[in-house]
Amino acid sequence: MELYHLRTFVAVAEEKHLTRAAERLFTSQPAISAHIKALEETLGVTLFDRTPKGMRLTPVGEELLPRARQALAAASAVMQHAKGLQDELIGSVRIGLNTDARFLRLTALQAGLAEHYPRLEVAMLTGSTGTNLPAVRVGKLDAAFVTGEIDDPSMSVCFLCDEPLVIGAPASLRDQITSTEVADLARLPWVYTSPDCSHFAAMRALFDAHCCEPTRTLIANQEDALIEMIRAGVGLGIVRAGVFSDDEQAYELPVALPSVPLQFVYLRKRENDPLIRAVMDQLCAVWGIEPPTAIAREAG
């Protein structure tokens, strides 16, 4: 028994004629006749009395008709529900962060996602460039913010802005910082995040360029921890410009550093995933950039 049997059953019961039911269902009358016959055979009952005036429901048919309608309604509920879901994203998206929410414009991103996809659960997970990249690779994150050049062909990378870096210094060390020569600064204690963080790379590049090495280092594997360490006077560190504006406990040294790009990454193979597309659309709106052109668009 298939749905078309039931559709025909209901149509014939309502039209009381195979001919009219056939017209309503855009098919031929023998086809309708065969449907009814097949249905009667599989059900083992007679649904209609055949009269010269048409088809009249038997008491058994009368009794089965509402159930057939119910089955059709249930099937059409599946379709209708699916229609309502087809442009709606449900489930959850996990986005890895690598710095503070303000700078990443998270509230605007969240607002845009919430507005367009109210049933989408958005998880903003703190992390760092170093932890985000593998997380995206293995699917623990759907996408992530990262800083620095990414050289991974499996990743799609979306440039958001350039992030100027400065050397941040604690106010408590101001007396000891008499020169902004890198070699002199290298003799002071340093704090940095993790080796795969772009700030670390910038620091390495800085010291390598001046052929020197910082005396002592301390790892803080999260950016706000790094900033707190600097404020607390543990040592110098590389931070985003502006972090220490109007800060009592730390300040920025006037040393020229190359800026690093802030980027948004996700697995290239998911670039046509509606979830990724939705996030990218909102992200690009927030950052005022063009969304990457899709490789293939499917008909809805």
Next chain:
Amino acid sequence: MELYHLRTFVAVAEEKHLTRAAERLFTSQPAISAHIKALEETLGVTLFDRTPKGMRLTPVGEELLPRARQALAAASAVMQHAKGLQDELIGSVRIGLNTDARFLRLTALQAGLAEHYPRLEVAMLTGSTGTNLPAVRVGKLDAAFVTGEIDDPSMSVCFLCDEPLVIGAPASLRDQITSTEVADLARLPWVYTSPDCSHFAAMRALFDAHCCEPTRTLIANQEDALIEMIRAGVGLGIVRAGVFSDDEQAYELPVALPSVPLQFVYLRKRENDPLIRAVMDQLCAVWGIEPPTAIAREAG
């Protein structure tokens, strides 16, 4: 969308593998794959994530699964309900009577029908042989009791018993009935039912055989009315033997009359109608006769 799409959907959701679902559904893996693909296309949503380990429901699929189950359940409810109905007769059967219920053994017939077909409504409609026959012909009755020979090729006739006839006379006329010669009796008033009743035919035959005619007649178009008329002293009449046993108001005259057959009739073209078959089965059980062999029996 057809039911097999939903069946496959549910099977794959439960088995989490196309291969296993194919085994469960006794078909091939590409067929299952095509079902899911087609369903996803008609619904416009992605139901499964394809992983190297198998198929995993998407949130959308998760949401649609219970509805798909519901639709399948509704469809299978149709089948189940039909199974329950397939040997059950529902609706109503209309049986025409032509004489009293005791003689027709109606209580036993009713009991048998009620026991085997509790949902069958049985209508026992009083009438006479003359009114029952056309009612059966045009479908106002499904079957009927009649007396006398029936010569109608469109009717199936089932003989039940011979009905001996007697002349019933009112006790109040006993003094006037001095002879049982038909010619003498003809001078008395007579009551009979209707011209197409077999009792009437018997009376005509009686008088024709003796070349005489009753003086006065009165028509009562129902048998119990006839009997009451006789009791009331209106006149003589032909009744079934035994009606006036132990009766104070009427008695039977010792005049030899031919007996007439009591029969049960229905339209010949309905002899394989389950309703007719059911009634015949019960009727034959009650009367201790063999049911007529069916022309064709269908597989249940």
Next chain:
DNA sequence: CCCACGCCATCACAATTTCCGAAGACGCGA
């Protein structure tokens, strides 16, 4: 590090089902 395994998608072709138009059977009404 590579290969073998299990998974699903795709393809061309075969089997089945479904569909169509024509013809037949049947009862009704003129």
Next chain:
DNA sequence: TCGCGTCTTCGGAAATTGTGATGGCGTGGG
């Protein structure tokens, strides 16, 4: 008795569905 409208049946055509083989892809063991 004939015409009309109904449903059923029939043969062949069309569409759908199913099959087995093949390929891509990621995973896990050697």
